Amino acid sequence: MPHDFSQLEPDRSWAFAWCSSRETGYITHCYHRYPAKFIPQVAARLIQEHSEPGAVVLDPFMGSGTTVVEALVAGRRARGTDVNPAALIASRAKVSAISPTTLRAALQDFDDRIAWLGDESRGKSLFPLPEPLLPDNEERLDWWFPKTQQRSLGIILAAIESAANPAVRHFLRCAFSHCLKSASYWLMKSSKPTRDKRKLARGVRNVLPTLRRHLAKMERANADFWRLLPQASKSRRKAVVDLRIGDARRLPWRPETVDLVVTSPPYVTSYEYADLHQLTSLWLGHLDGLEVDKQRFIGSAAARRGAEAQANSPTAARIVTRLAERSTSKADEVRQYFLDIEAAFAQMHRVLRPGGAVCNVIGNTSLIRVKILNAEVHAEILESLGFEIAQVIRRIIPLKTLPQIRDPKTGKFTSATRGTVQAYPEEFILIARKN
Numbered sequence: 001m002p003h004d005f006s007q008l009e010p011d012r013s014w015a016f017a018w019c020s021s022r023e024t025g026y027i028t029h030c031y032h033r034y035p036a037k038f039i040p041q042v043a044a045r046l047i048q049e050h051s052e053p054g055a056v057v058l059d060p061f062m063g064s065g066t067t068v069v070e071a072l073v074a075g076r077r078a079r080g081t082d083v084n085p086a087a088l089i090a091s092r093a094k095v096s097a098i099s100p101t102t103l104r105a106a107l108q109d110f111d112d113r114i115a116w117l118g119d120e121s122r123g124k125s126l127f128p129l130p131e132p133l134l135p136d137n138e139e140r141l142d143w144w145f146p147k148t149q150q151r152s153l154g155i156i157l158a159a160i161e162s163a164a165n166p167a168v169r170h171f172l173r174c175a176f177s178h179c180l181k182s183a184s185y186w187l188m189k190s191s192k193p194t195r196d197k198r199k200l201a202r203g204v205r206n207v208l209p210t211l212r213r214h215l216a217k218m219e220r221a222n223a224d225f226w227r228l229l230p231q232a233s234k235s236r237r238k239a240v241v242d243l244r245i246g247d248a249r250r251l252p253w254r255p256e257t258v259d260l261v262v263t264s265p266p267y268v269t270s271y272e273y274a275d276l277h278q279l280t281s282l283w284l285g286h287l288d289g290l291e292v293d294k295q296r297f298i299g300s301a302a303a304r305r306g307a308e309a310q311a312n313s314p315t316a317a318r319i320v321t322r323l324a325e326r327s328t329s330k331a332d333e334v335r336q337y338f339l340d341i342e343a344a345f346a347q348m349h350r351v352l353r354p355g356g357a358v359c360n361v362i363g364n365t366s367l368i369r370v371k372i373l374n375a376e377v378h379a380e381i382l383e384s385l386g387f388e389i390a391q392v393i394r395r396i397i398p399l400k401t402l403p404q405i406r407d408p409k410t411g412k413f414t415s416a417t418r419g420t421v422q423a424y425p426e427e428f429i430l431i432a433r434k435n
Contacts, residue, residue, distance in 0.1 A: 001380070001383070002314050002315050002376070002380065003315065003375075003376040003379045003380055004376060005373075005375055005376060005379075005392055005394065005428055008392060008394045008428075009394065010394045010395065010396050010426065011393050011394060011395065012396070014042065014045075014393055014395040014429065015395060015396045015397075015398055016039060016041045016042070016398070017396075017398040019039065019041055023041075024039040024040065024041065026040070026221075026224070027069070027073075027221055027224050027225040027228060028065075028069055028093070028094040028095075028218075028221050028222065028225050029064075029066065029069065029094070030217065030218075030221050031064075031090060031093055031094050031174050031175075031178065031218055031221065032064055032086075032089075032090035032093070032094075032174055032177060032178045033178060033181075034063055034064035034086070034087075034090060035191070035276055036063065036264065036266075036267075037063060037064055037066060038066060038264045038361050038427075039066075040066050040069065040070050042361065042395070042429070043066050043067045043070040043071075043262055044070045044073070044074065046260075046262045046359040046429070046431075047067075047070055047071055047074050047076060047260065047262060048074060050260050050262075050357050050359060050431070051074075051076060051259050051260040052259075053074070053075040053076065054075065054076065054077065055076050055077070055259035055260055056076070056077045056079060056257065056258045056259050056260070057071035057076045057077065057078055057079070057258075057259065057260045057261075057262060058078075058079040058080065058253075058258045058260070058261050058262075058263075058348075058351065059078075059079070059080045059081075059261070059262055059263045060080070060081055060248035060251060060261065060263055060344060060347065060348060061082060061248055061263045061264065061265050061266060061344075062080030062081060062082045062087055062091055062243070062263075063082060063084075063087050063090075063091075063264070064087060064090040064091060064094065065080065065087070065090055065091030065092075065094040065095060065243075067080065067262045067263065068080045068091060068094075068095055068241070068243065069091075069094050069095055071262075072095060072229060072230075072233045072240065072241065073228060073229060073230075075230045075233070076240075076260075077239070077240045077241070077242075078095065078240065078241050078242070078243075079241075079242045079243070079253065079258065080242075080243045080244070081243070081244045081245070081246040081247075081248065081251065081252070082245065082246070082248075083245065083246065083247055083248075084274065084277055085245065085277070085280060085281050085284060085285050086177060086277035086280040086281070088243060088244075088245050089170070089173050089174055089177050089280060089284060090174055090177070090178075091243050092170040092173075092174070092243055093170045093171050093173065093174030093175075093218075094174070095241050095243065096167040096170055096171065097222065097225050097226045097229045097233070098165075098167050098168065098171065098222055098226070099226065100219075100222065100223045100226055102165070102168075103168065103171070103219060103222055104219070106163065106165060106168040106171075107215060107219060109163075110159060110160070110163065110168075110172060111212070113159040113162070114155065114156055114159050114208065137282055140278075140282055141282065143185075143195075144184040144185055144186065144195075144279060144282070145183070145184050145185070145204070146203065146204060149183060149184070149204055149207060152206070152207055152208070153176075153180075153183065153207060153283065156176065156207070156208075156211065157176060157283060157284075160172040160173060160176060161287075171218065171222070172215075173284060173287070174218070175211060175214050175215050175218055176211070176283070176284070177279075177280040177283075177284060178214055179207060179210050179211050179214055180279040180280060180283060181279060182205065182207075182210050183204060183205065183207040183210060183211075184199075184204060184279060185199045185200055185204060186199075186279065187199075191276075192275065192276070193275050193276070193278060248265075248344040248347060249340060249343040249344050249347060250347065251347040251348075251350070251351055253351050254351070255350050255351060256351070256352065256353045256354070257351055257353070258348075258351045258352050258353065258356060259352075259353055259356050260356060260357055260359070261348050261352065261356070261357070261358040261359065261360075262359045262361075263358070263359070263360060263361070264360075264361040264362065265341060265344065265360065265362055265378075267362075267363070267365060267374065268333065268334055268337050268365065268367060268372055268374070309335070309339055310335065310338075310339070311335070311338035311339050311341070311342045311377070311381055312342065312380070312381060312384035312385075313338065313342075313377045313380035313381050313384070314380065315373055315376045315377050315380055316335075316338045316377045316380070316381075319334060319370065319371070319372060319373065319377070320334055320335045320338075322370045323367065323368065323370050326368050326369075326370065327368055330367055330368055334367065334372065338377055338381070341377075341378065341381060342381045342384075342385075345358070345378075345381055345382055345385055345387075346385055349385050349386060349387065349434060352434045353434070354434055354435070355433065355434065356433070356434050357390070357431055357432065357433045357434070358382065358387065358430070358431070358432045358433075358434075359429060359430070359431050360378055360382070360429070360430040360431075360432065361395075361427055361428075361429050361430075362374045362375050362378055362427060362428055362430065363375070363397075363426060363427035363428065364376075364428075375392075375427075375428035375430060378430055379392070379430055379432075382430065382432040383432075386434065386435055387432035387433060387434055387435070388432065388433050388435055389430060389431070389432050390431045390432065390433045391429075391430075391431040392428060392429070392430055392431070393428065393429040393431075394426060394428055395426060395427050395428065395429055396425070396426050397425060397426055397427055
């Protein structure tokens with residue numbers, strides 16, 4: 001049955017307009033910048049209202065790990081997966097509460113190892129660049145980093161990889177990844193890969209002060225997380241956390257082993273996020289099998305199927321038809337996106353226990369002046385798979401870390417001076433229960 005949520009009144013209690021950026025970035029949520037993060041207060045409320053302590057909470061599009069962190073804080077078990085290496089790097093660190101005493105000693109050891117970096121850069125390196133970075137990626141490294149910065153980053157990364165404690169290693173990798181854009185020619189305020197002309201003219205900053213400042217911030221956040229986290233989540237981490245690099249359309253868990261899904265799926269053209277995290281993939285993608293495969297991103301052009309395939313949604317069919325009148329390629333792009341979302345929802349249905357719920361946070365947008373009613377389409381797809389829509393919440397977004405402006409012609413993120421369309425001023429929370 002077609003849906004229309006345009007007349008639904010916003011629920012102001014879900015806006016969390018009173019929350020400051022400090023509150024939305026509390027505990028480990030401040031570890032890593034990440035586009036399209038939904039605030040932890042939304043995830044926390046959904047988890048509290050739709051699951052019991054000890055329940056298994058899954059986010060198949062975990063991004064920077066907002067849901068999995070809040071699941072642990074609430075005394076639930078957390079599962080998460082994402083195709084983006086940056087997501088796994090951030091999430092692993094964010095869920096790993098480390099004893100403050102252990103972390104202090106580890107950070108002191110790490111600082112001792114890199115303290116001589118200034119002298120080291122003029123002589124033979126004790127920590128050579130990791131091999132995977134040398135031959136194939138040299139051109140890309142030179143595009144984003146001056147040679148001196150490459151050497152410094154290589155030494156720092158080698159020191160990180162020498163850390164014996166896996167949790168500390170994840171912590172340091174996360175900090176390293178977070179600092180890459182400021183340590184490169186990347187234009188910081190740009191929502192797409194762009195080189196900063198001023199950085200090219202003046203040079204980039206020494207990465208060490210930036211890294212040390214962020215590590216200090218993360219250390220304070222870890223101490224807060226350690227105090228807040230239930231003891232079971234500290235002592236039995238392997239039993240309560242399962243995070244993987246993977247495709248939401250092919251979830252690795254057994255049927256009927258999940259109690260609740262809380263997620264914010266990617267939007268149309270979401271595979272742009274692979275480009276937004278390319279520096280992390282460049283430096284860390286070779287670690288633990290974290291290579292980027294764009295075919296695994298939802299809506300990727302590399303994975304499109306024949307034009308006869310359509311998602312099970314009348315609203316989706318109308319949107320694709322309207323897009324085809326303007327652009328065949330854009331119509332194919334959106335059609336593939338809806339097919340991929342359908343495949344992901346089918347997997348969520350498979351792993352959910354009977355009576356379990358999907359809490360799906362998604363906004364509507366537009367592409368080449370055609371409204372993309374993601375929320376309505378997602379609701380129709382969920383119903384076609386055997387879910388019952390129990391509730392739809394219209395949420396105004398006062399705070400959200402994502403690119404807010406889209407080009408009205410291409411639908412891609414752009415600068416505020418060029419764009420005229422606000423990307424996501426509101427979003428919908430679909431609560432769908434498996435019969």
